[in-house]
Amino acid sequence: MSTAVHDLMDNETRIKPEALPEDRPAVLQLRGLRKKFGGHSVINGIDLDVREGEFFGLLGPNGAGKTTTISIVSGLLEPSEGSVDIFGDKMSRHNSKLKKKIAVVQQDLSIYPQLTCMENLLFFGGMYGLGGRKLKAKAMEALEIVGLSDRANKPRAGKLSGGQKRRLNIAAALMHDPKLLILDEPTVGVDPQSRNYIFETLQKLNRDGMTLIYTSHYMEEVEQLCGRVGIMDHGEIIECNPVPTLLDQHGQAVVRLKIQAADAARILEAEPELSDSVSLALDTEANLVTCVAPKLVQALNRINRLIGDYRIEPVNCEVLPPSLETVFLKLTGKSLRD
Amino acid sequence: MRALRIFWKDTLIMLRDRGTIINLFVLPLMFSSVLTLALGGVFGGGNDGGSSTIHIPIIANGEKSRMVMETIKQVEGVDWSESTLAEAKQKVEDGEILGAISLEDNPEGQVEAVYYANPAQLANSRLVYGQIQAAFSAMNDEQKNAAMTATIQSQPDLNLDDIYSQAGVGEAIGVQEEVVGGGANDVEPSSAQQYFPGFTVSFVFFIAATIAQYVFMEKDIGTMKRLLTSPTKSYAIMLGKLLPHFVVGFIQVLVIFSTGFFLFGLRLPNFGSILLVTAATVTAAVGFGLMITSLSKTQAQASGVATLFTFTLATVGGCYVPLFMMPSFMQTLAKATPQGWAMTAYQDILLKGYGILDVLPLIGVLLGFGLVFYLIGLIRFQFVSEGAH
Ligand SMILES: Nc1ncnc2c1ncn2[C@@H]1O[C@H](COP(=O)(O)OP(=O)(O)OP(=O)(O)O)[C@@H](O)[C@H]1O
Ligand SMILES: [Mg+2]
Numbered sequence: 217m218s219t220a221v222h223d224l225m226d227n228e229t230r231i232k233p234e235a236l237p238e239d240r241p242a243v244l245q246l247r248g249l250r251k252k253f254g255g256h257s258v259i260n261g262i263d264l265d266v267r268e269g270e271f272f273g274l275l276g277p278n279g280a281g282k283t284t285t286i287s288i289v290s291g292l293l294e295p296s297e298g299s300v301d302i303f304g305d306k307m308s309r310h311n312s313k314l315k316k317k318i319a320v321v322q323q324d325l326s327i328y329p330q331l332t333c334m335e336n337l338l339f340f341g342g343m344y345g346l347g348g349r350k351l352k353a354k355a356m357e358a359l360e361i362v363g364l365s366d367r368a369n370k371p372r373a374g375k376l377s378g379g380q381k382r383r384l385n386i387a388a389a390l391m392h393d394p395k396l397l398i399l400d401e402p403t404v405g406v407d408p409q410s411r412n413y414i415f416e417t418l419q420k421l422n423r424d425g426m427t428l429i430y431t432s433h434y435m436e437e438v439e440q441l442c443g444r445v446g447i448m449d450h451g452e453i454i455e456c457n458p459v460p461t462l463l464d465q466h467g468q469a470v471v472r473l474k475i476q477a478a479d480a481a482r483i484l485e486a487e488p489e490l491s492d493s494v495s496l497a498l499d500t501e502a503n504l505v506t507c508v509a510p511k512l513v514q515a516l517n518r519i520n521r522l523i524g525d526y527r528i529e530p531v532n533c534e535v536l537p538p539s540l541e542t543v544f545l546k547l548t549g550k551s552l553r554d
Numbered sequence: 555m556r557a558l559r560i561f562w563k564d565t566l567i568m569l570r571d572r573g574t575i576i577n578l579f580v581l582p583l584m585f586s587s588v589l590t591l592a593l594g595g596v597f598g599g600g601n602d603g604g605s606s607t608i609h610i611p612i613i614a615n616g617e618k619s620r621m622v623m624e625t626i627k628q629v630e631g632v633d634w635s636e637s638t639l640a641e642a643k644q645k646v647e648d649g650e651i652l653g654a655i656s657l658e659d660n661p662e663g664q665v666e667a668v669y670y671a672n673p674a675q676l677a678n679s680r681l682v683y684g685q686i687q688a689a690f691s692a693m694n695d696e697q698k699n700a701a702m703t704a705t706i707q708s709q710p711d712l713n714l715d716d717i718y719s720q721a722g723v724g725e726a727i728g729v730q731e732e733v734v735g736g737g738a739n740d741v742e743p744s745s746a747q748q749y750f751p752g753f754t755v756s757f758v759f760f761i762a763a764t765i766a767q768y769v770f771m772e773k774d775i776g777t778m779k780r781l782l783t784s785p786t787k788s789y790a791i792m793l794g795k796l797l798p799h800f801v802v803g804f805i806q807v808l809v810i811f812s813t814g815f816f817l818f819g820l821r822l823p824n825f826g827s828i829l830l831v832t833a834a835t836v837t838a839a840v841g842f843g844l845m846i847t848s849l850s851k852t853q854a855q856a857s858g859v860a861t862l863f864t865f866t867l868a869t870v871g872g873c874y875v876p877l878f879m880m881p882s883f884m885q886t887l888a889k890a891t892p893q894g895w896a897m898t899a900y901q902d903i904l905l906k907g908y909g910i911l912d913v914l915p916l917i918g919v920l921l922g923f924g925l926v927f928y929l930i931g932l933i934r935f936q937f938v939s940e941g942a943h
Contacts, residue, residue: 328775
């Protein structure tokens with residue numbers, strides 16, 4: 217777990233998001249979505265409904281197909297099979313009317329480093345047909361929302377800090393008051409402070425009625441923000457439920473053991489395949505042995521045996537509550553950040 | 555409208571990008587100015603006559619003419635060869651040689667000499683002409699001396715005036731000069747007339763690298779995706795991305811030619827024709843850039859290819875070394891490059907004073923090149939690259 221996320225978790229001021237009742241109209245409907253690149257199949261049949269006012273999270277390891285799904289939803293790519301309906305209208309590359317209602321914050325920063333914040337926003341607003349005084353007012357408003365008002369005209373975007381760039385990246389998506397906002401890992405490389413600022417911004421937008429779809433590698437982010445989460449792996453959504461339901465159904469106990477580098481090397485040599493019925497993983501860099509089991513007792517037993525077998529002097533040992541991370545580990549067999 | 559916003563955005567970025575300004579404006583200005591100064595002597599107004607042998611055909615008809623020819627042939631530094639009038643004139647007209655001299659006995663028993671000069675090489679050509687005249691007068695002096703000596707020996711009493719008249723020596727043979735080739739005029743070709751249009755054409759095509767740079771920038775920093783998820787139509791994006799480079803092309807021509815005009819005495823006759831040729835050249839150059847961008851996978855590849863082709867084609871097209879100095883197969887090869895046609899068009903206007911109608915066919919060829927470039931470029935262009943990740 218990164219320090220940034222730790223800080224975040226310590227900030228226990230968050231409100232738990234709630235899943236929305238089923239009777240809200242669907243904003244986004246994916247049916248039988250498939251995408252192939254060359255002969256390589258990347259999206260393997262996705263069905264998904266995102267309802268109005270929802271804050272939906274899409275979780276998946278690297279290469280799961282999150283960005284590809286978002287590219288199809290936003291009309292950048294045509295699907296090989298299946299359909300995308302947004303607000304009841306079929307999405308395609310040429311559906312300009314629909315494109316006005318949605319906004320996408322791409323995974324890569326997509327702002328002009330040579331232009332100032334204001335120039336960036338005026339330009340992107342212009343691409344949505346805004347002009348004149350309204351455009352200017354919207355740009356000020358967007359800067360205000362992401363807390364960059366004092367950076368409007370200097371420095372140029374390229375000279376902003378990483379977190380500020382990310383915030384400008386989000387502001388550019390808010391220029392035309394989208395009804396559906398899709399964010400693809402918008403907080404990569406952002407310091408905790410900027411991250412909290414972004415979260416508050418997004419939560420406020422959601423409270424004001426905007427529907428959001430959010431992808432991330434950070435479980436804690438998704439847990440904190442999203443009412444409902446889809447877990448994606450190998451181009452499929454393998455589980456889709458409100459966070460509490462996911463935790464109830466798939467939550468597992470986790471015990472983390474920090475050991476000396478020499479001990480870690482000894483264990484790895486003796487047991488290259490650490491995993492057995494009780495999932496055990498060794499993070500070589502941090503010298504962390506993570507043990508995940510359905511029951512806390514099983515996990516503790518396993519760790520205990522490891523200490524006995526190898527005569528380890530542990531540096532530290534902690535017991536973590538069930539979280540999305542463990543849900544994810546159980547469902548995909550992978551840790552999210554490897 | 556959105557195309558104009560994209561145009562303005564790219565212009566703003568370009569104005570803040572010193573590298574582009576240096577590439578597109580400073581480099582060609584530097585090259586054309588320095589080379590014009592450095593090689594001023596080799597081109598018009600020069601006095602070294604060139605160390606390589608100059609090839610001048612002589613056509614002689616009649617007995618006296620042949621004698622005169624033998625005398626001329628003694629002038630050193632020139633490879634005098636015999637030829638036929640038609641062939642020699644054609645070579646002068648094609649710009650292959652500096653000039654040709656024709657000698658003919660007229661019915662009065664005198665030699666009539668005509669020197670056919672190459673208008674594009676008037677200054678050098680006239681050097682040769684001067685040498686021929688010098689040879690004639692030297693020959694005449696010799697004859698005079700011989701005749702006077704003979705007269706004095708036979709009639710020692712005669713006074714000086716009588717000796718002259720008795721010696722019966724005519725005036726030196728006057729050489730008549732004729733400039734061969736269409737639109738002959740008195741414009742003195744200079745190194746400026748080679749290098750200012752040369753580096754203009756060459757660097758207008760260097761826009762290709764800038765086009766690639768700005769298109770790939772848009773793709774690489776992800777803003778292309780943002781544009782594509784907005785309601786902006788792809789044709790507007792394309793137009794907005796290309797438009798700044800048209801403007802840049804025109805400004806390049808304006809800046810480089812003005813420098814030539816104000817600082818190096820480059821004459822700019824027929825401004826309308828220059829403008830039209832510029833429009834066609836810039837159109838072809840922008841198409842060329844689009845094509846290279848579309849056929850490349852990365853910016854580095856596109857820039858490399860653009861640079862390679864820009865400067866190779868400019869060399870072949872006669873931007874750096876005048877075409878007439880090249881062997882004939884190279885001159886033919888030049889016709890396969892848009893740069894060659896642009897160069898010919900500009901020089902036709904600058905040297906020969908051609909008008910709009912005269913350069914219209916050349917403009918047509920340039921636009922033809924442009925059409926092919928745009929077709930390939932537009933067909934192959936990818937807004938989002940599938941397959942690469
Ligand atoms: N244009 C493309 N051409 C070929 N393969 C592609 C292309 N785009 C994506 N892929 C492949 O599709 C798979 C899914 O990629 P995608 O970017 O959607 O994953 P992701 O879930 O967003 O991953 P990450 O968390 O790393 O962003 C990957 O294996 C990727 O290599
Ligand atoms: Mg992604």
